Amino acid sequence: LAHRLPHSGAAPARPSFGIAFDIDGVILRGRSPIGGSPQAIRRLYSEDGSLKIPFLFLTNGGGVPEHKRALELSELLGVNISPAQVVLGHSPYRELVNRFEDDLIIAVGKGEPAAVMADYGFRKVLSIDEYSSYFRGIDPLAPFKKWIVQQADSKVHPSYDVFEERVKGVFVLSDPVDWGRDLQVLCDILLTGGLPGSGRGDQPPLYFASDDLEYQAKFPSERLGMGAFRIALESIFNQVNVHQLKYISYGKPNPFVFKNAANILGKLAMSIYPSSLPAMELKEHQLSTIYMIGDNPKVDINGASKAGPPWSSVLTRTGVFRGKDNDPQFPADLVVDTVEDAINCILEKEC
Ligand code: G3P
Ligand code: MG
Secondary structure (H helix, E strand, C coil): CHHHCCCCCCCCCCCCEEEEECCECCCEECCEECCCHHHHHHCCECCCCCECCCEEEECCCCCCCHHHHHHHHHHHHCCCCCHHHEECCCHHHHHHHHHHCCCEEEEECCCCHHHHHHHHCCCEEEEHHHHHHHCCCCCCCHHHCCCCCCCCCCCCCCCCCCCCCCEEEEEECCCCCCHHHHHHHHHHHHHECCCCCCCCECCCCEEECCCCCEECCCCCCCEECHHHHHHHHHHHHHHHCCCCCCCEECCCCCHHHHHHHHHHHHHHHHHHCCCCCCHHHHHCCCCCEEEEEECCHHHHHHHHHHHCCCEEEEECCCCCCCCCCCCCCCCCCEECCCHHHHHHHHHHHHC
16 A cells, blocks of 8 residues: 555545445444454554545444444444444435424334434434334234333423324334334324324335345344335235335435445545645545445345446355355355455455
8 A cells, every 4th residue: 555655745645446344244243243354444544543545334234323333333343433434224314304394203123213313303203112102002912022112201292292193204224123013003104194093094105224135143044134024014014905005215225325325435535635636626536446345245236236337346255145156146346255355355456
């Protein structure tokens, strides 16, 4: 990297490439770093701890605000990761705030889905846990469940009547925890036009942060993801309703996710050596190559291929993909064993 590093006297060149890391199955399994990820990531920083190569995490996971995930990743990987370097499946929900202004919306999934939406600026949001707890008997199986669910806080009454106010939007942010209850309550909301227990009505908009059928977690074989939940909900809804379920899924492999990531990486590149280009160019900094390092051919590799240049795809064998050669359906530009191997190859080629 010697010729790209800042040195006294001459204006340093900005790195012309960037990297997007998938998280589950590439960087972590559960909460454990895999594939030499801490060492690999550390190579993207200078000795003084400053960022040398623009990179971000581009995951379909979520459930916590970006700043919280950045903190967790910093601790797990031993480097300083900024919230701007974390793009979660639900990060684009931020752009929908104005569409829902004072509407009641429901946030679904593990973690703190309602806190995330409040963080994005949604003003009237309840988690599905809290919302369900207002409707006595909505989940007939609740008495048989051995876990404790967060109840509606009796001291913090919403300023509106949940039995009158229709739900105007449903946002799935992360993998739902109690599929049975959530399938039931979401059918109630979606079939009735947003008011469980009332008559049939128009389906409110439904958003999924991703459509991953499977992903790699701690367990040796893949786990069912949000896409599997979507299929379950859609199959049931379409059986009990004359209209088909309408929904929008975000996350990889949608090309707009890669476009957004490219913009963030361009800005990060500018912030690394801000004074080396004239103001005009500063606004438009484009990286010549962006590497997507992922474990899921259908999601990560397919997404990078569909996005086209400057994206280039690197497939690891630490997650969903375990093949010997390339994936036959969604072949990557490069296949390696681990994320550390990926970084070795990239730095060798680029630096
Ligand atoms: O729940 C997370 C999973 O669907 C995918 O995460 O990091 O592999 O995109 P990731
Ligand atoms: Mg993955």
